[in-house]
């Protein structure tokens with residue numbers, strides 16, 4: 001049996017690939033690319049059909065963070081020229097969220113820069129959740145406020161939050177290269193706290209920061225072992241004014257291989273195409289919909305995405321459909337109250353790679369594709385949705 005048949009079969013059974021199999025996906029050649037997408041697509045369709053869940057970001061507090069995450073335009077010392085503002089009032093945030101909800105977003109992600117929230121910040125977010133739910137009580141709210149302290153996840157859950165996002169971003173081995181003010185273990189701890197508080201854990205990664213294939217596979221398996229429900233896969237947006245400004249290392253083909261590897265490692269979770277898709281996948285974005293089952297609609301925290309209308313057209317043109325509010329996002333066994341199942345069997349030994357290693361290719365820097373956000377939350381201009 002070929003590697004790709006093995007991987008799609010395992011994905012249908014929720015069995016993990018071996019580490020070597022995951023690495024082999026990243027090493028496939030451009031000749032094999034459509035076969036890789038098709039194999040990951042079988043797994044995606046088995047668990048999620050042709051549905052695409054839309055998520056909408058609202059940046060509650062922008063910039064001036066004391067942490068030094070090197071990929072982040074909001075970091076300490078960033079010269080990226082982004083919008084900077086302190087906490088939006090609940091009604092301002094609800095107005096911004098409403099634009100995304102009107103365009104079909106099922107989840108609103110409330111994000112604030114900073115190391116982590118104070119208890120007062122958590123209460124502000126609780127008020128914001130109430131303001132959003134007053135307009136649509138069914139909308140899913142995900143909070144993303146940094147490192148959690150004891151009890152904060154429980155308070156957010158009580159206030160109506162459905163999920164909590166805190167990305168691992170990269171492997172434990174690479175973490176100190178991208179951030180010195182907190183560690184990989186701090187991030188794992190917050191994901192566990194969210195889980196323990198009864199929130200749906202959302203945690204993902206950023207590709208394109210100088211990591212090796214081993215780092216990507218390590219972070220994917222770390223996310224699997226944390227049993228997260230959703231995995232946003234970001235591709236580095238190399239903001240001018242940050243340490244990674246010159247880092248253009250991704251090709252559209254590499255992005256698709258990374259998404260496929262994550263789908264094989266985390267077959268039955270929401271894999272979300274996140275920041276950087278427009279500038280790195282470019283015209284291959286629709287192919288990614290065969291692998292992921294979720295995207296962000298419209299703009300990101302500090303940069304602009306493609307027009308929300310273009311996102312909806314892309315989904316329809318590629319033959320997918322926006323997931324409705326009445327359809328559960330996750331497979332039955334991952335929903336709250338589902339019985340715990342016995343651990344999955346160990347994976348069998350690795351198979352041979354599907355093809356020759358991908359030839360090295362120098363991606364062109366596309367600096368002009370990064371546009372700082374100047375509309376929506378924190379401005380007088382309407383949001384992009």
Ligand code: SF4
Nearest residue numbers: 065067069072075113
């Ligand atoms: S903690 Fe969050 S907002 Fe602050 S620099 Fe890191 S990623 Fe950016």
